Amino acid sequence: MHWLMNLKPETLRQIDEVITHYPVKRSAALPLLHLVQADAGWIPPEAIEWVAQKLELQPINIYELVTFYPMFRQKAIGRRHIKVCRTLSCALTGGYRVCDQFQKEFNCRPGEISPDGEVTIEFVECLASCGTGPVVMIDDDLHERVDAAKAKQLSEQIKTAASRRPSP
Amino acid sequence: MPAPAERRLIFAHIDEPGYTPDLACYLRHGGYGVLQRAVARKPEELCDEVKKSGLRGRGGAGFPCGFKWSLLDRKSGKPIYLIVNADESEPGTFKDRYIMHQDPHQLIEGIMITCFANNVKLAYIYIRGEFPQGAKILGKAIAEARAANFCGPNILGTGYGCEIYVHRGAGAYICGEETGLIESLEGKRPYPRIKPPYFPAVLGLYQCPTIVNNVETLCHVKHIVDLGGEAYAKIGTPNNTGTRILCVSGHVKKPGFYEFEVGRITLGQLLHEVCGGPLPGRKFKAVIPGGSSAKILKFGETFTLKNKDGSTRTLAVEDIPMDFDTLAACGTMGGSGGVIVMDDSVNMVEALANINAFYAHESCGQCTPCREGSLWMKKITGRMVHGGARPNDGELLKSVADQIAGRTICAFGEACAGPTQSFVAKFGDEFKGGPAAMPASSLELV
Numbered sequence: 001m002h003w004l005m006n007l008k009p010e011t012l013r014q015i016d017e018v019i020t021h022y023p024v025k026r027s028a029a030l031p032l033l034h035l036v037q038a039d040a041g042w043i044p045p046e047a048i049e050w051v052a053q054k055l056e057l058q059p060i061n062i063y064e065l066v067t068f069y070p071m072f073r074q075k076a077i078g079r080r081h082i083k084v085c086r087t088l089s090c091a092l093t094g095g096y097r098v099c100d101q102f103q104k105e106f107n108c109r110p111g112e113i114s115p116d117g118e119v120t121i122e123f124v125e126c127l128a129s130c131g132t133g134p135v136v137m138i139d140d141d142l143h144e145r146v147d148a149a150k151a152k153q154l155s156e157q158i159k160t161a162a163s164r165r166p167s168p
Numbered sequence: 169m170p171a172p173a174e175r176r177l178i179f180a181h182i183d184e185p186g187y188t189p190d191l192a193c194y195l196r197h198g199g200y201g202v203l204q205r206a207v208a209r210k211p212e213e214l215c216d217e218v219k220k221s222g223l224r225g226r227g228g229a230g231f232p233c234g235f236k237w238s239l240l241d242r243k244s245g246k247p248i249y250l251i252v253n254a255d256e257s258e259p260g261t262f263k264d265r266y267i268m269h270q271d272p273h274q275l276i277e278g279i280m281i282t283c284f285a286n287n288v289k290l291a292y293i294y295i296r297g298e299f300p301q302g303a304k305i306l307g308k309a310i311a312e313a314r315a316a317n318f319c320g321p322n323i324l325g326t327g328y329g330c331e332i333y334v335h336r337g338a339g340a341y342i343c344g345e346e347t348g349l350i351e352s353l354e355g356k357r358p359y360p361r362i363k364p365p366y367f368p369a370v371l372g373l374y375q376c377p378t379i380v381n382n383v384e385t386l387c388h389v390k391h392i393v394d395l396g397g398e399a400y401a402k403i404g405t406p407n408n409t410g411t412r413i414l415c416v417s418g419h420v421k422k423p424g425f426y427e428f429e430v431g432r433i434t435l436g437q438l439l440h441e442v443c444g445g446p447l448p449g450r451k452f453k454a455v456i457p458g459g460s461s462a463k464i465l466k467f468g469e470t471f472t473l474k475n476k477d478g479s480t481r482t483l484a485v486e487d488i489p490m491d492f493d494t495l496a497a498c499g500t501m502g503g504s505g506g507v508i509v510m511d512d513s514v515n516m517v518e519a520l521a522n523i524n525a526f527y528a529h530e531s532c533g534q535c536t537p538c539r540e541g542s543l544w545m546k547k548i549t550g551r552m553v554h555g556g557a558r559p560n561d562g563e564l565l566k567s568v569a570d571q572i573a574g575r576t577i578c579a580f581g582e583a584c585a586g587p588t589q590s591f592v593a594k595f596g597d598e599f600k601g602g603p604a605a606m607p608a609s610s611l612e613l614v
């Protein structure tokens with residue numbers, strides 16, 4: 001299971017720690033998947049088997065989670081993850097226009113990786129910040145009252161950060 | 169700044185300049201003083217205070233909190249668990265977010281009082297996956313509280329111990345439904361459980377007695393024990409006691425969160441006086457008063473309600489006091505406190521199409537009426553806004569919705585049918601079918 005070699009020691013430590021939070025190991029399934037995804041960027045098939053083994057379950061018990069919960073993904077995404085809220089309160093204040101703007105900026109549609117590999121845009125359901133909509137999450141950060149102009153500005157910031165990154 | 173009509177218990181310090189989520193700040197504001205007094209009392213006394221307070225759950229159903237606790241099977245010999253429902257996923261609702269991000273210790277204090285009162289030794293905070301910062305803040309706050317003996321193995325020297333862990337969801341709305349939540353916490357798909365048993369208090373997490381309460385509900389517990397149940401019950405109105413947070417979003421000048429004594433503010437006062445009225449040049453058209461699952465209210469409609477003495481009174485939408493009972497009598501619900509406002513720029517078919525897309529995405533798929541019906545309602549409203557409306561689409565929508573409600577495992581069935589039923593009933597003109605019947609569509613909601 002070569003992919004394990006890529007997980008940070010800190011991730012493996014957190015995995016062992018979180019299992020102790022539950023009287024029944026299976027309960028640690030979601031936390032383990034979160035930890036794997038935070039580190040690896042997605043949930044590779046080997047990870048499903050490894051998590052199952054770790055929790056003394058069958059791979060199907062983990063696979064059915066990865067395929068149900070919207071936040072888990074079985075393929076890589078762009079380096080930055082832009083989630084635009086689609087639901088009513090945000091839509092009433094312009095959420096669809098915001099999503100359009102991000103698509104234009106990065107030349108890709110929701111769910112796709114932009115051609116430069118920089119972002120994946122996702123149109124998600126209510127992010128529980130409806131009073132300050134339209135809202136957008138970029139990675140772990142919430143951005144409030146985003147209109148098309150602010151979407152443009154946030155996109156510029158992402159592009160600038162990307163251009164400063166040393167090429168591999 | 170709180171609005172003049174507000175009474176803030178839970179949100180006393182939210183958005184207060186200089187108020188930080190760390191323990192030192194909480195202690196400077198008298199934090200954990202109530203827990204200190206609580207652990208010196210008998211657990212039954214605390215449960216009694218909550219019963220006397222009349223507190224009704226703030227998660228959606230308005231279920232009496234003290235009664236819920238009294239259903240716990242305390243003789244089973246099994247451990248009793250507390251699960252904090254921090255899934256906050258009902259569209260229009262954003263109160264728990266602020267409690268957890270800005271005042272996490274208030275929640276922890278409420279949790280610990282609840283645990284002590286019910287002999288709980290292990291509690292989980294099930295927080296929606298889209299709150300990564302919130303999960304971190306709570307984790308840090310729990311560590312601080314533990315180091316100061318407010319939770320952990322030996323709380324305040326009493327010998328009583330209780331651990332709290334944060335558990336993150338992963339983006340599924342149905343995890344907010346309490347039995348779906350329990351399944352999810354057990355590491356499974358969040359399929360709501362078939363009833364009976366009717367209450368997790370009897371059989372819940374790992375088939376043990378379990379309390380599931382909303383974040384805001386548990387914060388109220390702290391204030392109840394602080395003030396005393398009877399004094400708390402004097403806040404608000406009979407059977408609708410205490411304060412509650414209303415989250416206002418959509419087409420008003422000042423959207424945001426406000427805390428009021430329950431039933432002491434009307435919808436009209438809330439929207440016109442507190443929230444500054446409609447946007448310039450606009451009129452209010454409709455409002456969803458308790459999260460997207462609550463049936464819609466149409467400005468201009470009236471309700472004739474029975475008084476206790478048998479006489480009747482007539483209320484306009486603006487006159488409805490924001491309490492559980494009156495909203496229910498008007499055919500909708502207080503729900504989660506999420507007030508979504510729509511003005512006369514809104515095409516109701518589009519608004520419903522937006523809501524239907526949500527429910528179609530979030531149905532867990534266990535029950536055929538919900539899985540298929542939610543998709544059909546999305547398809548029909550979707551084709552209507554895209555110019556493909558058929559003459560009897562309104563009736564078809566109603567018929568699909570009517571076949572879901574009451575025929576499913578969990579209340580998601582009612583939640584996804586309610587919008588369609590109420591939109592079509594109240595805005596029938598816009599659902600007559602045929603592009604001509606549709607008011608100008610902006611195609612910005614779907």
Ligand SMILES: Cc1cc2nc3c(=O)[nH]c(=O)nc-3n(C[C@H](O)[C@H](O)[C@H](O)COP(=O)(O)O)c2cc1C
Pocket residue numbers: 224225226227228229230231233253254255256257258341342343344345346347380381382383385386578579580583
């Ligand atoms: C489809 C559905 C979604 C729900 N989502 C939430 C939620 O996000 N947060 C919440 O506290 N309660 C939610 N509830 C209500 C819970 O099932 C449960 O009644 C509540 O957590 C009990 O807490 P309370 O008594 O303190 O209100 C939901 C219910 C249903 C049917």
Ligand code: SF4
Pocket residue numbers: 342359360530531532533534535536538539576577578579580581
């Ligand atoms: S009503 Fe819908 S969400 Fe609830 S259990 Fe059935 S299919 Fe799942």
Ligand code: FES
Pocket residue numbers: 085086087088089090091125126127128129130133135259260261
């Ligand atoms: S509708 Fe966008 S955050 Fe709730």
